[in-house]
Amino acid sequence: MSDTKSVYSIKCTNCAAPLEIRGGGRVTTVTCQYCNSVLDMTAEYKVLSQFHDKYRPPVPFKLGMVGEIKGVEWTIIGWVSYRTTDFPTERWSEFFLYSPLYGYGWLIYEEGLLSFSKRVRDFSLLKWQKDGSSKVQFFRKSHYRLVEEPYDIEIDFVQGELSYVAKADDLIRCWDYDGPSHKSITIEKSGHELEAYQNEKLNRREIYDSFGVAKDKQVDEKLGAVDSMFDEETLEASDESRRSFLGKMAILIVVMILAIGYSFVSSKALLQIDANQPFTQSIRVDSSAFLSKIVIKAPTPKILDTIKLDIYNGATLIFTIDKSNLYSKSGYIGKTWDKGDDEATIYMKLDSGEYRVALGLSSPLSANDKVKIVIQEKVMRLLYLVIVLVLLFISVLVSYKSSSRKESSEAKSSGKSKYLWWFLAVLFGYFMFGFGSMVFLGAFYLFASNIGSANSSDSDDWWDDDE
Amino acid sequence: MIGGMTMSKIIAALFTAMTVGSLWMTYQGTGLQSIKTHSTIKQIRSTHAGSWGSSGGGFSSGK
Numbered sequence: 001m002s003d004t005k006s007v008y009s010i011k012c013t014n015c016a017a018p019l020e021i022r023g024g025g026r027v028t029t030v031t032c033q034y035c036n037s038v039l040d041m042t043a044e045y046k047v048l049s050q051f052h053d054k055y056r057p058p059v060p061f062k063l064g065m066v067g068e069i070k071g072v073e074w075t076i077i078g079w080v081s082y083r084t085t086d087f088p089t090e091r092w093s094e095f096f097l098y099s100p101l102y103g104y105g106w107l108i109y110e111e112g113l114l115s116f117s118k119r120v121r122d123f124s125l126l127k128w129q130k131d132g133s134s135k136v137q138f139f140r141k142s143h144y145r146l147v148e149e150p151y152d153i154e155i156d157f158v159q160g161e162l163s164y165v166a167k168a169d170d171l172i173r174c175w176d177y178d179g180p181s182h183k184s185i186t187i188e189k190s191g192h193e194l195e196a197y198q199n200e201k202l203n204r205r206e207i208y209d210s211f212g213v214a215k216d217k218q219v220d221e222k223l224g225a226v227d228s229m230f231d232e233e234t235l236e237a238s239d240e241s242r243r244s245f246l247g248k249m250a251i252l253i254v255v256m257i258l259a260i261g262y263s264f265v266s267s268k269a270l271l272q273i274d275a276n277q278p279f280t281q282s283i284r285v286d287s288s289a290f291l292s293k294i295v296i297k298a299p300t301p302k303i304l305d306t307i308k309l310d311i312y313n314g315a316t317l318i319f320t321i322d323k324s325n326l327y328s329k330s331g332y333i334g335k336t337w338d339k340g341d342d343e344a345t346i347y348m349k350l351d352s353g354e355y356r357v358a359l360g361l362s363s364p365l366s367a368n369d370k371v372k373i374v375i376q377e378k379v380m381r382l383l384y385l386v387i388v389l390v391l392l393f394i395s396v397l398v399s400y401k402s403s404s405r406k407e408s409s410e411a412k413s414s415g416k417s418k419y420l421w422w423f424l425a426v427l428f429g430y431f432m433f434g435f436g437s438m439v440f441l442g443a444f445y446l447f448a449s450n451i452g453s454a455n456s457s458d459s460d461d462w463w464d465d466d467e
Numbered sequence: 468m469i470g471g472m473t474m475s476k477i478i479a480a481l482f483t484a485m486t487v488g489s490l491w492m493t494y495q496g497t498g499l500q501s502i503k504t505h506s507t508i509k510q511i512r513s514t515h516a517g518s519w520g521s522s523g524g525g526f527s528s529g530k
Contacts (some may be wrong), residue, residue, distance in 0.1 A: 245475040252486045259490060291496040301506065326502065334502040343505040349496045381499040384489035392482060399475075 012037060013045040022064065023077040023098045023161040031078075031166070033063070038158065038166065038212040049167050054157045057081050059109055060208065060217040063160045067105070067211030069116050069202065074099050075209075075268040076107065079416060080166060081157035098164055099287035104163060106197070107207070112219040114202040115185070123196035128187065135176050137185065139198075144185050222328045242399065249396045256389040263380035266290065271357060271375040280358045285350045285377050292350040295374040296321070297343045303369055306343050315351060321346065388429060411430050 007022050015035035021027070029048065031038045036051040065076045073452070092110035096116070099105070106117040116456030123139050135146040152173050158166045175187040187194065208218045212313035228315075270283040285292065298304035304323070309318040318329040321344070326336040330349040337344045359373060424444070492498065 112487045170476075245479050248479040252482055255486060255490075259493070289494055291499055301508065328500070331500055333500045336502070337504040338506070341504040341506045342508075345499055345503045345505075347496075347502075348500050380493055381496070384492050388482075388485050388489045391485070395482065396480065415495060424507065 010045065014047050014050075015041060020054045020064065021161065022075050023096075024100065024103070025097075025161075026104065026163045027077070027161040029165050030161045033159055036158075036232070036373055038163070041161075048165055051158055051168050051212040054168065055081075055091075057091055057093060057156055060213045060219055061093075061095055061107065061109065061211060065211045065213075067207065069097075069207065069210070070200075072102050074102075074105060074107070076160075078160035078162045079158065080155060080162065082153045082172075083156045084155060087150040096132055096160065098161075107202075108199065112204060114204045114207050115184075115199045116202055119199045120198045121187075122197050123185065123198075125187070125194050125196055129194070133175055133187070139179070139185060142179050142183070144179040144183075147178050148235075150175045208284060216259055245399060246396060249392055249399070253389065253392050253396070254355075256385055256392065258387055259380075260389070263382055263385075267293070267376045267379045269374070269376050272374060273359075273373050274370040275359055275373060276367060276370045278358070278360050280356060281370070283355050283357055283375060284354060285352050287378055288349075288351045290378045290380045291347045291376075293379040294346040294348065295343070295372065296346075297372040297374075299342070299369055299371075301340045301342045303365060303371060304337060304344070305339070306362045306365070307371055308362065309373065310358045310360070311350075312356040312358070317353075318350075319348065346381065350377065377420040387440075394444065411439075 007020055010019050010021060010030075011017070011033060012019055012032040014037040015032060017032055017034040019030055019032060019039075021030060021041075028040070028042055029038050030041055030045075031051065036054065038048045038050065039045040040048050059079075061076055061079075063076055066073060068074070074097035079093060080096070081091060081093045083091045084176065092108065095107040095109065097107055104119075108115040108117055108439040120139075128134075128137065133146075133150070133244060137144045137146075150173055152171055155166050155168060155170045158168075158272045159387075170190065172188040177185040179185065184199045186197045186199060202241075204218070207213075209264045248364070266289075268286070270285065271281055273279065273281065294309070296304070296307060296309060298307065308322040309320070310317060316329070317327075320327050321336055323336065323339075326333060326346075328348050333346060333348055357373070357375065360369070365371070
């Protein structure tokens, strides 16, 4: 677990206390834990400055702790405590992290709130300056909005190794931009130096456990009543809401699958006749649920054109169809069959009750020429159900994919599989409902991918930059 | 600001409404009345037209 290969000890040139050096080649200063002297590691540990009588905030982390953040093992090698100049009691700590493979990062701790921060070099600071530090920034496919006016902070306390020379009361100006999925960007200006950092909130329980913080030292997030009202949800709440969301979606999917399954057994035959002469037959529709299905099938188109089928409710004609006319009292169904057709299937609403079905033929049929008339009730058409089921599946998939990508930094191939799923969904939609559904699915893709991108827009290249 | 929790609740509520709505419309048959016709001859013609021909291989226009 711990990386002790590159650890070596020195003696403080001011107080002779033993100091352990754990960081890599970019570490330039180390601050003695005992006398608070800042030693220059590039000039024979010369004392650069001292942090005497500085407030040492209580924190659950200490130098040398090793833990995992987003799948990468980090060692805490330095600690800087900051305070704002406007509200000096507002303090937080930033722990300088080192990984032999991934370089440097920061673990930010503020009263139980934990974030991971890493310097990003692909944020265009030049453009940011030219835009006059505009309120909205676009970075790695996501928008970030300026949270508040820029504020000044100063260094309060330093311990351990750093990659720069920290001086007491060093003034730094900060701009905070909030982005999607608990991510933010901080622009820091110190003297002539300008740097951009991307931050991401962390699950504190996971981090505490990973770094081996004792249970009695694990601090939960402290929020005042006003903060609680306006602060964003915690990551734990986010995970919980994701689980709750997936649970609800699963229930809806089960409901839809049960409904679709029921459609296979719901229908009931009311009439099935192979006729070659006119007839009148009574039928009873037991339920008003769903639709009734009428199938008229003739051996040839010419024979179909001789057919006239009427349905009466009492003395009222409620449905009639022949080669030139289609009428239904329950509303518009469509146009009758075309010349050349030999089969017609009609879906129509028949409320429960007694009906009389009458088949008429404009010319007599031979004994071998029989027309088939089939009427069924409680026939479910699955148009809406299948569309909603497909959308449910896509939503669950997007949510699941984005959450698994969030949890694992090894999901670099999921971008390709996403397109495979969408391709299959569009293909399925096309075969089920034709070209129109492709347009619909395309529009839904844009909607769903926005949900997804809020969770996963740039997790793939999160580790790419070095300090 | 609408947080992730609120957003997921909105989406879940939207899908619940869509599920209930689609079940209700299916039950009522709303917008589902239709006629579908079929022509065996046209089907045979369209299957034959533009298919890979059996005489000598290659693409057959069906003429």
